Amino acid sequence: MIQAPRGTRDFPPDEMAYRRWAEGIMRRNAELFGYGEVSTPTFESLELFTLKSGPGIIDEIYAFKDKGGRDLALRPELTAPVMRMVVNSMRSAPKPIKLFYLGNCFRYDRPQSGRYREFFQFGVEVVGADTPAADAEIIALAIKNIKDLGLEDFRVKVGHIGAIRGALNVIEELPKEKHTEILQALDKERYEEVEEILVKYCGENDASVKVKVLEHVISITDIDELEKQDATTADHLKEVLKHLSHYGFEQYCTIDMSVVRGLDYYTGMVFEIEAPALGAEKQICGGGAYSLIKLLGGGDIPSTGFAIGFDRVLLALEKEGKRPGIGRKGLYILRAGSVPYEDMVGLAARLRLSGIPVDFPLSDRSLSKGMKYASSLKYPYVAIMGEEEWEGGKITLRDMATGEQETLSVEELIDRFV
Amino acid sequence: MIQAPRGTRDFPPDEMAYRRWAEGIMRRNAELFGYGEVSTPTFESLELFTLKSGPGIIDEIYAFKDKGGRDLALRPELTAPVMRMVVNSMRSAPKPIKLFYLGNCFRYDRPQSGRYREFFQFGVEVVGADTPAADAEIIALAIKNIKDLGLEDFRVKVGHIGAIRGALNVIEELPKEKHTEILQALDKERYEEVEEILVKYCGENDASVKVKVLEHVISITDIDELEKQDATTADHLKEVLKHLSHYGFEQYCTIDMSVVRGLDYYTGMVFEIEAPALGAEKQICGGGAYSLIKLLGGGDIPSTGFAIGFDRVLLALEKEGKRPGIGRKGLYILRAGSVPYEDMVGLAARLRLSGIPVDFPLSDRSLSKGMKYASSLKYPYVAIMGEEEWEGGKITLRDMATGEQETLSVEELIDRFV
Numbered sequence: 142m143i144q145a146p147r148g149t150r151d152f153p154p155d156e157m158a159y160r161r162w163a164e165g166i167m168r169r170n171a172e173l174f175g176y177g178e179v180s181t182p183t184f185e186s187l188e189l190f191t192l193k194s195g196p197g198i199i200d201e202i203y204a205f206k207d208k209g210g211r212d213l214a215l216r217p218e219l220t221a222p223v224m225r226m227v228v229n230s231m232r233s234a235p236k237p238i239k240l241f242y243l244g245n246c247f248r249y250d251r252p253q254s255g256r257y258r259e260f261f262q263f264g265v266e267v268v269g270a271d272t273p274a275a276d277a278e279i280i281a282l283a284i285k286n287i288k289d290l291g292l293e294d295f296r297v298k299v300g301h302i303g304a305i306r307g308a309l310n311v312i313e314e315l316p317k318e319k320h321t322e323i324l325q326a327l328d329k330e331r332y333e334e335v336e337e338i339l340v341k342y343c344g345e346n347d348a349s350v351k352v353k354v355l356e357h358v359i360s361i362t363d364i365d366e367l368e369k370q371d372a373t374t375a376d377h378l379k380e381v382l383k384h385l386s387h388y389g390f391e392q393y394c395t396i397d398m399s400v401v402r403g404l405d406y407y408t409g410m411v412f413e414i415e416a417p418a419l420g421a422e423k424q425i426c427g428g429g430a431y432s433l434i435k436l437l438g439g440g441d442i443p444s445t446g447f448a449i450g451f452d453r454v455l456l457a458l459e460k461e462g463k464r465p466g467i468g469r470k471g472l473y474i475l476r477a478g479s480v481p482y483e484d485m486v487g488l489a490a491r492l493r494l495s496g497i498p499v500d501f502p503l504s505d506r507s508l509s510k511g512m513k514y515a516s517s518l519k520y521p522y523v524a525i526m527g528e529e530e531w532e533g534g535k536i537t538l539r540d541m542a543t544g545e546q547e548t549l550s551v552e553e554l555i556d557r558f559v
Numbered sequence: 560m561i562q563a564p565r566g567t568r569d570f571p572p573d574e575m576a577y578r579r580w581a582e583g584i585m586r587r588n589a590e591l592f593g594y595g596e597v598s599t600p601t602f603e604s605l606e607l608f609t610l611k612s613g614p615g616i617i618d619e620i621y622a623f624k625d626k627g628g629r630d631l632a633l634r635p636e637l638t639a640p641v642m643r644m645v646v647n648s649m650r651s652a653p654k655p656i657k658l659f660y661l662g663n664c665f666r667y668d669r670p671q672s673g674r675y676r677e678f679f680q681f682g683v684e685v686v687g688a689d690t691p692a693a694d695a696e697i698i699a700l701a702i703k704n705i706k707d708l709g710l711e712d713f714r715v716k717v718g719h720i721g722a723i724r725g726a727l728n729v730i731e732e733l734p735k736e737k738h739t740e741i742l743q744a745l746d747k748e749r750y751e752e753v754e755e756i757l758v759k760y761c762g763e764n765d766a767s768v769k770v771k772v773l774e775h776v777i778s779i780t781d782i783d784e785l786e787k788q789d790a791t792t793a794d795h796l797k798e799v800l801k802h803l804s805h806y807g808f809e810q811y812c813t814i815d816m817s818v819v820r821g822l823d824y825y826t827g828m829v830f831e832i833e834a835p836a837l838g839a840e841k842q843i844c845g846g847g848a849y850s851l852i853k854l855l856g857g858g859d860i861p862s863t864g865f866a867i868g869f870d871r872v873l874l875a876l877e878k879e880g881k882r883p884g885i886g887r888k889g890l891y892i893l894r895a896g897s898v899p900y901e902d903m904v905g906l907a908a909r910l911r912l913s914g915i916p917v918d919f920p921l922s923d924r925s926l927s928k929g930m931k932y933a934s935s936l937k938y939p940y941v942a943i944m945g946e947e948e949w950e951g952g953k954i955t956l957r958d959m960a961t962g963e964q965e966t967l968s969v970e971e972l973i974d975r976f977v
Contacts, residue, residue, distance in 0.1 A: 142646060142647065142855070142856040143603075143604050143606055143607050143610070143643055143855060143856075144604075144643075144647060145599070145600050145603070145643070145644070145647065146600060146602060146603060146604060146625075146629065146631060147627075147629075149600035149601075149602070150600065151597070151598070151599050151600070151644040151647065151648060152597060152598040152599075153595075153597055153644070153648065153649060154595025154596060154597060154658070155595075157595070157596040157597055157598055158595070158596070160598075161596065172888070172889075172916050173889075173911045173914065173915070173916045173917070174911060174916075174918070175889070175891075175916060175917065175918030177571075177572025177573075177575070177576070177887075178572060178575040178576070178579065179569070179570060179571055179572060179575055180569070180570040180575055180578075181563070181569050181570075182563050182564060182567035182568065182569070182677050183567075183601060183633070183663060183665070183677055184564060184567070184621075184633075184677075185561075185563070185564060186561050186562075186564060188561055189561050192561070203602075203623075203625065205621075205623035205624075206623075207564075207621065207667060208667050209565075211564065211565075213564060215601070215602075225561055225562075225563070226563070226569040226571070228560060229560065229562060229563065229569065230569060230571065231571060235931070235932050235935045235936065237921050239918070240572070245601060247601070249625060249626050259600050259601055259602075267921065270921040270922055272921050272922045274900075274904060274921045274922065275921040275922075277904075278921065281908070285911075383901070384901075384904050387904055387905045387907075387908035387909070388908045388911075388912065437560070437561060438560040438561070469595075470590070471590075471591075471593070473593075482692075483801070483802075486692060486695075486802050486805055487805045489805075490699070490805035490806045491805070493591045493592060493703075493806075494806065496591065497591070498590050498591045498592075498593065499591070499593065500592070500593025500657070503655055503685065503688040503690050503692045503693040503696065504688055504690045504692065504693075513653075514653050517653045518653065
């Protein structure tokens with residue numbers, strides 16, 4: 142028997158209803174905040190991703206050649222594709238360009254809890270603004286999404302790449318192109334690696350002192366402490382927090398300079414949201430201000446954005462026991478044996494055309510079998526066309542939860558459900 | 560500059576709004592008819608598709624090996640994946656299982672008008688029923704989708720594979736395994752090919768007579784004529800049309816035995832919907848009763864279903880000039896220079912938290928530049944925080960279409976838009 146490929150999933154109706162519910166919340170929120178939805182191809186030129194993340198990414202993604210010999214890759218993330226789209230076809234759009242997306246991404250990863258080879262991301266990008274207002278807005282949108290889904294235990298760590306970059310810039314012996322390596326090592330808390338690089342360029346003694354300085358900067362979790370280290374960065378983040386207070390969301394945020402987000406293209410505010418319920422894989426959202434458009438051949442346009450790990454947020458909700466039950470709507474129609482089948486077809490058609498979700502047996506089936514089917518599919522109501530009633534044009538409506546029954550005309554039934 | 564891969568598309572916000580509108584119609588209709596949404600992985604084991612369509616399909620699809628050496632393929636269609644899912648995990652679900660999907664598919668095809676390498680399909684599958692009621696229901700759902708989108712010129716050709724299979728079964732000399740080849744040739748109207756096969760098995764003289772018989776059968780477009788050829792098939796289709804009359808949809812349907820749908824797995828009713836506006840590539844929907852589950856290792860369960868070419872239907876709508884304008888909702892907030900920026904952030908937050916879509920400048924910007932931005936993004940309303948008004952807690956609301964302005968309190972503004 143053929144199975145779904147390793148690390149991928151089938152979503153049956155109850156799972157899809159749950160996912161569409163969550164999507165709907167995120168989509169509505171993005172629209173509330175003035176973002177327009179975009180969608181890009183499932184595969185892209187491999188070059189797009191190596192340009193953004195370096196050739197190392199090839200080991201982690203689905204890369205393949207098409208029949209024309211083109212190097213393609215299933216997209217591992219959506220920021221690069223969306224920025225490519227902006228560069229290709231939205232360059233002259235008035236700024237800021239505010240976009241959101243909800244799409245699938247692919248990584249050739251070891252499948253484990255909350256990690257899939259095909260996974261889903263919701264994200265937004267603001268192109269042409271990295272002001273405190275823009276930074277605050279995306280954090281507010283991320284928090285609103287997570288809160289509206291019902292997740293209770295989450296924390297938002299807000300940092301800024303400026304402070305650590307400032308501290309790196311001070312180390313004159315260190316070539317600029319080594320900054321990324323150090324940022325990546327700091328992000329992963331691999332301090333020995335940081336020290337090794339520094340030893341290479343600054344000598345033995347000095348290196349350990351410098352590592353201490355960097356360690357200190359990324360250990361800052363207090364705005365006053367940050368003020369002493371880097372007043373400009375502190376001012377920016379204070380402004381961000383002030384904006385967030387209008388949403389009542391500053392309470393979820395803590396200043397945390399350890400949010401480094403390894404990648405070279407982050408330029409300012411960076412943030413992460415964690416759901417402790419998920420244990421080791423607790424990050425459910427990450428983002429910040431970045432510069433990517435220039436790398437793709439566009440201008441030097443500041444941007445800011447985030448991506449929420451859609452699957453992980455849903456997993457966190459489930460761990461908190463907050464997954465909502467999304468019931469089937471509408472009713473299932475059954476008839477007593479002597480009522481013509483055709484009458485049932487006609488009633489179903491009429492109700493459907495009135496906008497009421499209904500179903501009925503697609504082949505001849507006994508009343509009791511029909512009831513069992515309706516109940517296993519969790520229809521909240523069953524409409525029974527009983528012999529005598531139907532002669533008078535009436536139907537019995539049964540509430541499947543309470544077992545209560547009442548007799549209604551077709552018009553009354555329509556009025557009830559429309 | 561990196562481009563989207565050949566044959567793929569980026570969808571900017573106005574395009575996505577249009578697509579989501581169309582998706583919404585199809586999704587709501589599927590729910591009205593009692594279908595539950597499912598989703599399957601973007602890639603599958605290559606074997607799934609060769610099993611269904613033969614090894615020839617490999618030339619037309621994106622097949623690749625993953626890093627573990629597995630033969631995978633980007634899905635070229637969705638019936639086989641959905642049936643795999645049913646066999647894997649829904650075998651014990653009560654029948655009929657009524658599923659729908661809306662997903663992207665991939666073909667390594669020569670890109671042309673209405674044909675993309677990544678394209679989208681909406682489809683339904685009824686597993687466990689191929690009764691006239693089931694056949695009629697899927698045709699009704701397909702027609703309702705197309706009508707609700709607003710397409711006016713379309714025709715539905717309803718055929719049945721039974722009549723032609725019956726005529727083939729009569730030719731005793733012809734091995735059963737040759738039937739598919741003949742069906743495929745008939746589907747493509749390659750009668751010489753049909754004759755060649757028949758000559759091989761039945762001899763010269765007889766062959767041309769037999770081709771004439773087959774040609775006659777597939778030329779039938781009249782239920783009485785069909786009755787003479789194959790009464791069982793005619794009865795089934797009469798029943799289907801009677802069911803469709805409850806929706807008022809029989810008027811769109813014509814009996815047409817030339818709908819052969821080439822593939823081996825069709826077993827009964829088959830239908831196609833065409834939009835003449837599209838010219839040569841006019842087919843926008845195809846489906847019918849089939850048997851596929853057995854091939855995938857499940858039981859011999861009758862099924863029926865269809866797929867609508869989502870991109871083609873939208874293209875047909877555009878050719879008919881029926882593409883709706885989907886405007887932006889909500890309002891854009893601006894302020895006079897002396898009103899604190901922070902007040903605008905606060906007002907925006909309050910409106911958003913009330914469920915009103917709003918946006919405002921993410922950096923300091925003049926009133927006139929702000930108006931230009933709001934107008935280019937087609938905001939229907941702009942709320943202006945004028946200096947004096949705002950001191951009294953009031954805002955000027957400008958209708959961008961008419962230019963009319965009125966002064967409202969924040970509460971009145973909220974009441975207006977919620």
